[in-house]
Amino acid sequence: MLASFTAHLNSSNRILVLIGAGLSASSGIPTYRSASGFWRTFSDQQLAKKSAFEEDPILVWQFYNYRRQQAKAALPNPAHHALAELAARRPELFSVNQNVDELCQRAGHPMGQIVDLHGSLFRVKCFDDACGYEEENHEIPIIPQLSVTEPPGVLDSADYNSAQSGVSIEDLPHCPKCKVGLLRPATVWFGENLPEAKVHQVDEWLQDGKVDLMLVIGTSAMVWPAAGYIGRARNAGARVAFFNMMEKAAGVARPEESDWMFLGDAAELVPKAFEGFLGVDN
Ligand SMILES: [Zn+2]
Structure with a gap:
């Protein structure tokens, strides 16, 4: 499974990343x-x-x-760092962040490639x-x-x-x-709308062309519009990799056969999954 993921990651340029609380869990948030x-x-x-x-x-x-x-x-964990490094090497990668802790940014995630959807x-x-x-x-x-x-x-x-x-x-x-x-x-508080400009930014990225790969990290993707991004990325050609504690955490995403499902702590899984691309030192 890891070999096929690495091969696909190597050939992917337009990568959409959906980030949730599971990414920051082992940072002690x-x-x-x-x-x-x-x-x-x-x-x-x-x-x-x-x-x-x-x-x-x-x-x-x-x-x-x-x-x-x-x-x-809190400190960014190895998954924040691995994602930041991947983003730096793949300038077309775009991260939709549902976390409000700024740990991705502190790990060095390129600012122009991430949107804090929830503020x-x-x-x-x-x-x-x-x-x-x-x-x-x-x-x-x-x-x-x-x-x-x-x-x-x-x-x-x-x-x-x-x-x-x-x-x-x-x-x-x-x-x-x-x-x-x-x-x-x-x-963004309960009952409030997501910032329009940010939602628009994601829409524009999605409309901009084919999507090679979608990474869903530490989120059950239950909340709209985030929940819809997986389907839209699939429609744009993406294969999807989930990094979650439990399979059922994939939520409404309904994993498909061609997906990758990495189960466990994102802080361990993400760097390991990216290792074949980033190299062992990262
Ligand atoms: Zn005022």
Whole structure:
């Protein structure tokens, strides 16, 4: 199986990569379900949405401060590096990234060949969409009052009141453009549309010609439009390689006979699968 994949990779130029949480799992980026301590008692659906921010922006910022700190402390793993190297050697490769941790970029993935479909933890924007302000922001904590990532002594969300945490709404970062709106993380929240320009970028790449190969790494590809990219790549001629923990993680993609299915930790599988192309040192 590996030999046939290597042969196909060697002859592939237009490669579409779909990236999900499984790529960053062994870098220690916690999924919500594996979050530790206090934040474990919340679900992502509870906090990653506009109504949650409207109700309690302090709590949502505390949560994102925790996530930003985790992502900043994490290091790209061998799979991020192997993918970055492959992208550098295959300038027509294009990555659709559903992760918000920027680990691909930190591994050196060429910037023009990757789109962060779900935004980034290291970008913030005005809560008022009409204002439109957005900036890169690697300041952690974003305000000094958020230096504590887990409320001390509180283990359950039910016992927590953000109003007593010593952070006030006035402390939270405000938009420098309109001076009225609060800044919020520029990640795509539940119920929000994906950024149109980014979706358009993927569409354009797909319409640009034949696709040789599609790599689906660490994602069940259950969410649209990402779920549709596999079918569209197939229609454009691509063979598909899945890198997932479990076969059923291929989700709606319905693997076909000509696909490659690499099962296990992406951090081990991806470099091994690329080895025949990149060489052993990578
Ligand atoms: Zn604004």
